[in-house]
Amino acid sequence: MSAFDALVRPALVRIAAPDSGYDPHGDRYWGTGFFIAPGWVLTCAHVVAEGGNAVWRSEPAVGITWEDGKTSRETTGTVVLALPRPDRPDDPPDRWAFPDIALVRVPGAQKAACVRLGECPPVPPASVGLHGWSRETGELGIRHVHGTLIGTDGKALITDWVMPVEGCSGGPVVDHQQGAVVGLNKGRGRDGGAVVPVTALRRLHDLPGGEAMGEALRAHDRYHLARYRSLDDRPDWTRTQGRLTGATGVSPGLRTQLYGHFAELPAPTAPGEIMDLIDQVKAWIRDDELPDALEDDPRTWSEGAGLLRGLRAPRRDGVRDPELDAVLLYAAHVARHVRGRYGERVDTADLTHWIVDESGDADRHLRREIDRLVSPGRPAPLSVREPRARADVLLEIDPPIYDRRYPWRVKLLLDGHTVSPLHFDDRGVERAQLRETLREPLADALRRGDSGRHLAAVEAVLPLELFDEPLDTWRLEPPQGGPEDAWATTLGQRRFVVIRDRRRYDREPAPEWRERWEAAESGPLRAVPLRAEVPGAGPDAHTARVRRETWAEAYDRLREAEGGTVPVYCGRVGSGDGLMAMHAALAAGHPLALWRTGSHDHTDCVEFHERADRLISAAPTAWDVRGPVRSLRTRATDRAAGPEALAAYAWAESIALILDRPDRPPHGGRLEAPPLLGEGEQ
Numbered sequence: 036m037s038a039f040d041a042l043v044r045p046a047l048v049r050i051a052a053p054d055s056g057y058d059p060h061g062d063r064y065w066g067t068g069f070f071i072a073p074g075w076v077l078t079c080a081h082v083v084a085e086g087g088n089a090v091w092r093s094e095p096a097v098g099i100t101w102e103d104g105k106t107s108r109e110t111t112g113t114v115v116l117a118l119p120r121p122d123r124p125d126d127p128p129d130r131w132a133f134p135d136i137a138l139v140r141v142p143g144a145q146k147a148a149c150v151r152l153g154e155c156p157p158v159p160p161a162s163v164g165l166h167g168w169s170r171e172t173g174e175l176g177i178r179h180v181h182g183t184l185i186g187t188d189g190k191a192l193i194t195d196w197v198m199p200v201e202g203c204s205g206g207p208v209v210d211h212q213q214g215a216v217v218g219l220n221k222g223r224g225r226d227g228g229a230v231v232p233v234t235a236l237r238r239l240h241d242l243p244g245g246e247a248m249g250e251a252l253r254a255h256d257r258y259h260l261a262r263y264r265s266l267d268d269r270p271d272w273t274r275t276q277g278r279l280t281g282a283t284g285v286s287p288g289l290r291t292q293l294y295g296h297f298a299e300l301p302a303p304t305a306p307g308e309i310m311d312l313i314d315q316v317k318a319w320i321r322d323d324e325l326p327d328a329l330e331d332d333p334r335t336w337s338e339g340a341g342l343l344r345g346l347r348a349p350r351r352d353g354v355r356d357p358e359l360d361a362v363l364l365y366a367a368h369v370a371r372h373v374r375g376r377y378g379e380r381v382d383t384a385d386l387t388h389w390i391v392d393e394s395g396d397a398d399r400h401l402r403r404e405i406d407r408l409v410s411p412g413r414p415a416p417l418s419v420r421e422p423r424a425r426a427d428v429l430l431e432i433d434p435p436i437y438d439r440r441y442p443w444r445v446k447l448l449l450d451g452h453t454v455s456p457l458h459f460d461d462r463g464v465e466r467a468q469l470r471e472t473l474r475e476p477l478a479d480a481l482r483r484g485d486s487g488r489h490l491a492a493v494e495a496v497l498p499l500e501l502f503d504e505p506l507d508t509w510r511l512e513p514p515q516g517g518p519e520d521a522w523a524t525t526l527g528q529r530r531f532v533v534i535r536d537r538r539r540y541d542r543e544p545a546p547e548w549r550e551r552w553e554a555a556e557s558g559p560l561r562a563v564p565l566r567a568e569v570p571g572a573g574p575d576a577h578t579a580r581v582r583r584e585t586w587a588e589a590y591d592r593l594r595e596a597e598g599g600t601v602p603v604y605c606g607r608v609g610s611g612d613g614l615m616a617m618h619a620a621l622a623a624g625h626p627l628a629l630w631r632t633g634s635h636d637h638t639d640c641v642e643f644h645e646r647a648d649r650l651i652s653a654a655p656t657a658w659d660v661r662g663p664v665r666s667l668r669t670r671a672t673d674r675a676a677g678p679e680a681l682a683a684y685a686w687a688e689s690i691a692l693i694l695d696r697p698d699r700p701p702h703g704g705r706l707e708a709p710p711l712l713g714e715g716e717q
Contacts, residue, residue: 045148067167067206072254078205134235151272153215154341167203260295492531503609544697547624554598555657562648565604605640633689
C-alpha cells in the first residue's frame with residue numbers, strides 16, 4: 036500500500052440506506068463515497084439514486100458511515116447537486132449518462148479526514164489506485180487495486196485490465212504520480228473500469244444551486260492549509276506530495292498556502308473571468324501574444340493557478356522557473372481584480388502580504404510588475420489590458436446536407452482573429468432541434484468568453500434560409516417551471532446578437548464589401564429600403580398591391596446606394612421576396628441590414644421604416660447599432676410597462692440585425708486550434 040493509499044482510507048465512506056448501521060452483510064449497502072472537505076462527500080449519482088424520490092427531493096435520505104480513528108460514525112446526508120438527475124426517480128436508467136456525479140452535504144462531519152483533489156487530468160499511461168468499500172467477499176470491507184489509466188473513451192478515463200470490485204462505485208481513484216485524487220470509479224467494462232475525471236466537477240457549478248460546489252472546494256482548500264499548518268505528526272497530503280521524486284515547478288507547500296488564501300476570496304463569476312487573467316499572465320511571462328492551442332474552463336481561482344503547471348517560456352531559458360513566476364503574477368492579478376470589483380468589502384491584505392513575501396527572490400522586472408498590481412492607487416501595469424469580454428462566440432450553422440440536418444459548430448473568437456473550436460456536430464440536427472441542441476454548447480462558450488460584467492457577444496454565421504430563426508429569443512437556462520421563468524432574460528436582451536452570412540463566410544471579401552464596411556465604420560449611417568416597395572403602404576394597408584421589384588432591380592439600386600446605407604425590411608428575409616432582396620443586398624456588398632423575423636404580416640411598415648431610419652442615423656458607426664437594438668429587444672417585450680409603452684415599441688418586435696465585418700475570421704490568416712479533448716461529435 037502506497038503512502039497515498041493510506042491517506043485515502045480514512046476519507047472513504049459507506050453509502051447506504053439511512054439507519055442501516057455497519058450492516059456487515061451489505062443488505063442495504065448502496066456504494067462508496069469520500070470526503071473532499073469537512074461536511075462534503077462526493078460519490079456517483081447512480082449510487083445515491085438507490086434512495087429513490089426522497090434523495091431527489093433533497094431530503095436527508097442518504098446514510099453516511101465513516102471511520103473516525105477507531106470509532107465508526109454514522110449520520111444522514113442530503114444530495115445537494117447531482118448530474119444527471121433521473122427523469123423517473125423510482126425507475127432510474129440502466130445506464131447512467133456522464134458525468135454521474137453527486138455532491139452530498141453531511142452534517143456533523145467537521146473533523147473528517149479528506150482527500151486531496153487533483154488539479155488536472157492524469158497523463159496516460161498513469162499508475163493509479165482504485166479505492167472503495169465492497170461486499171464482494173461476503174462482508175463489507177475496504178478494497179483497493181492498482182492499475183493503469185490508458186486513455187479516454189469519450190469523456191471518461193479508462194483503466195487497463197483492472198476494475199473496481201462491486202460496491203466501489205463512487206470511490207476515489209488516486210494518481211500516484213500527482214499524489215492526488217483524479218477521478219471516481221463509475222463502472223466496469225469488459226476489459227477494465229470507467230473513471231469520471233475530477234474535472235467533470237466543473238459541470239456541477241452550472242446547475243441551479245451550483246454555488247455549493249464552490250463552497251465545498253473552498254472548504255477543501257481551507258482543510259489542507261489547516262492540516263499543513265498543524266503541528267500534528269500524522270501524515271498529510273501536502274508533505275507526502277512534497278516527497279514525490281521528480282517533482283518540479285511550484286512546491287506543494289506553496290500551492291497549499293496560496294489556495295488557502297484564494298479560499299477566502301469571493302468566487303469568480305465564470306471561467307472567462309479566470310482565463311482572462313491567465314491569458315494576461317502567459318503573455319507577460321512569455322513576452323508574446325500567441326494564444327494557447329487548447330481552451331479550458333476553470334471554475335475557481337485555485338484551478339486557474341493549476342493551469343499554469345509546466346509553463347515554459349523559451350525567451351527566459353536559464354532564468355528562474357517561469358511556472359513559479361507565473362503563479363505569483365497570477366495571484367497578484369487575482370488580488371487586483373477582486374479588489375477592483377469589491378473594493379473595501381473584501382480584504383485581500385493576507386494574500387497580498389503572502390505574494391510580496393514569496394516574490395523576494397524574483398527578478399526586478401517581476402517584482403516591479405507585482406508591486407504595481409498589489410499596491411492600491413498605482414497605475415495599471417503592462418500586464419493589465421483594458422476591461423472587455425475575453426472573447427466573443429461564433430455559432431456556425433451550415434446549409435443542410437443529410438436529410439435536412441444542419442451541421443453546426445460553436446467557437447470562441449478570442450481577439451478578433453484567433454478562433455478556438457469548442458463543440459461541433461458535423462452530421463447536424465433538424466431545424467426544429469437547433470434551439471435545444473445548441474443551448475448547452477452556447478452556454479459553455481459564453482461562460483468562457485465572459486469576463487466579469489463584460490459579456491461575450493454572439494455572432495451567428497447562418498445560411499440565408501435561417502436568417503429568420505429568432506436566435507435573440509433563445510434562453511440558455513433550461514426552464515425550471517416557476518414564475519421566475521417569465522423574468523429570465525433572453526439571449527438578445529442580455530447580449531449583442533448579430534447575424535453573418537454563411538455563403539460569403541469562407542470567401543475572400545469582395546472589394547465592394549470592404550468599401551461599404553469602411554464607410555459604415557466611419558459613418559454616418561442612414562436607412563434604405565431593402566425592397567423598393569414598402570409592404571403595408573398605400574391607401575389601404577391591408578390590400579395595397581404594387582409591382583414587385585425584381586432581383587436585378589434590387590441589386591442595381593442597392594449597388595448604387597451611397598456608402599453608409601443600411602437596408603431595412605419590414606418582414607422576413609429567409610423566404611419569398613425578402614430572401615431575394617437580401618441576396619441582392621449581400622451581393623452588393625452591404626455589411627449591415629435590419630429586418631423583422633416575425634411570421635405574421637405587419638400593417639405598421641411605414642412606421643417601422645421611419646423609426647429604423649432614426650435608429651440607424653443616431654448610431655455613429657456600424658458597431659454602435661448593436662446597443663440600441665439590444666435595448667429595443669428588451670423594451671418590445673415589456674408587457675408589464677402597460678399598453679401605451681408596449682405600443683411605442685411594437686415596431687421593434689422580432690427585430691434582427693446582420694453585422695458582417697469582412698475582416699472577421701475566417702478571412703485572412705486565422706489561427707484555429709483543435710477542439711478540447713473529448714469535446715464535440717464526429
